[in-house]
Amino acid sequence: MIRRQILVCSVAALLLAGCSDHDLPYYQSHLDEAKAKQEECEASMKSAFMSQDEDKLKSVVEDKECIAADKANREYRYAQAELAAKKRQEEAAKKEAEAQRQYDEEYAKAKESLSAASTEEFFKSGEDCTPKMWGKPSAACKAYNELEEGKLNTALSALITQFPKDKLKAQSEDRCSGINFDKTACDLLRKAVTKQQKDQVAFYLENRESLRTDFNDCVNRIKSLNKDQKYNDANEFARSYQCSMAQRAAQELKVFGFNKTI
Template sequence: MNSKILTLSCLVLLITACGQKDRAYYEANLDDAREKAQECNKEMVAALKAEDQSKLQKISDDSECKFAAEVHAIQERKIADIKREIERKKRKEEHENQIKEMAAQLEKQKKEREAEQARRQKEEAERKRAFEAEYQRSVNSLTAMKFSDFSKQMKDCGYKRSSAQCKAVHEIKDSKRKAEIVNLIKLYPEDKLKDFKSTKCKGLDINREYCSLATKAIRKQDRDKVEFYVSNKDSFKKDFNECHKVYIGLTKAKYGQEKPFRDRLQTFQCRVVRDAAMKYNIWNFKKPVA
């Protein structure tokens, strides 16, 4: 009896040892595990198709099939995990490379924009320097130019200021006009200025610029003379009394003989001294100034 028990125990140990060996074998021989697992799988598929229950049971109970399938499944999971890790690292690397490429592209674009901006700023600075130099030359040239020639430049420029020449024209035109008004008063004193205005303000050949300047020159000349009379009463008295005599002559002139007296009263002297007389509260030439 004891020898039978011993024999049975040894048999169990042998089977267990063989199972452990089969697992260890397949773990050491992965290709064999794959082939055995595939072989067992094919047999199971065939048994299922044939509806062979005994065959299915036999395969299910086959320890080699079990160990091969388990080892192969574990290996497949490891391979899948490794592939996933490789793919993850690949995607991560690609993402990092994309970020680097994008950053490099942005940096390149930034440098290109900065370079373009610097180029434009340099060109703009050079353009401004050239424009300013041309503008200053134009100012000097136009300042020295006769007003008759300057007025032609004004006409050519119109309202334009884009060129250095036209900008200079608009910048100095007021000072040129003021200077020309003073010049006209010197060239055409007193009644000659009125005659000059007549030549510029009448007819088809009207010169609007000089017509305007002559009108302003007459006003300035009259205003300056009035101020002179206000500050110099003796001169005012002398010129006023001369015009008073003309007025008396007009009142005594016979019919048809008044024109010389009327014309005399319309001269620069009598016209301006009459305006100055108002500053002294004198309103006509009826009485002399004592």
């Protein structure tokens, strides 16, 4: 019952606010007095509540100066909170801008350095640049990712030229296991082997006469070696770069095995 009366009185008091000598505009410009008045009103309200003096409690709740002082203080606290929030936002934006400036600077330096790096140095630097589930990559990894495709294509083409045909696969096997193992070199060589074989099959399919010549050469030489009972040599030749690529291309044309020429 007391709470309901307090609520009704509070609404009525708010409607009447501003008629006192010390009204809202006064307390808005005299915040020290507003604070003191609010403390005084709160103490009076507490005293009335503890003594269960409903008349006194109603009087404090309806007091226009108490209402004005309370509102002035609340408005001030809200304004101060807004200012503090704005300041935090400005500081956060400033920190973010500085962080981005440093990131861009590091990225530019990394890109310049990686552009001039050797193939081995470049790809070793990217071993830690694994894709992230969230967030942006480091400045160095961003530079690496942007340069990787061009560097990779150049490196693979160079390896295919340096180690033609069977030599590329042999080099890959040498660097991918044993005493000469090197992870970076192995990865590049395996990719080079894949590209070399894919490109050779594509060449055969676009140049059917070259495929016919190489495939039939494999058929005839394998038959000749088998006829001379040189079975190991025949099997080894069938696994050679020329024959394995010709056979793979021929399979795309529904030709299987070296049983007959095409």
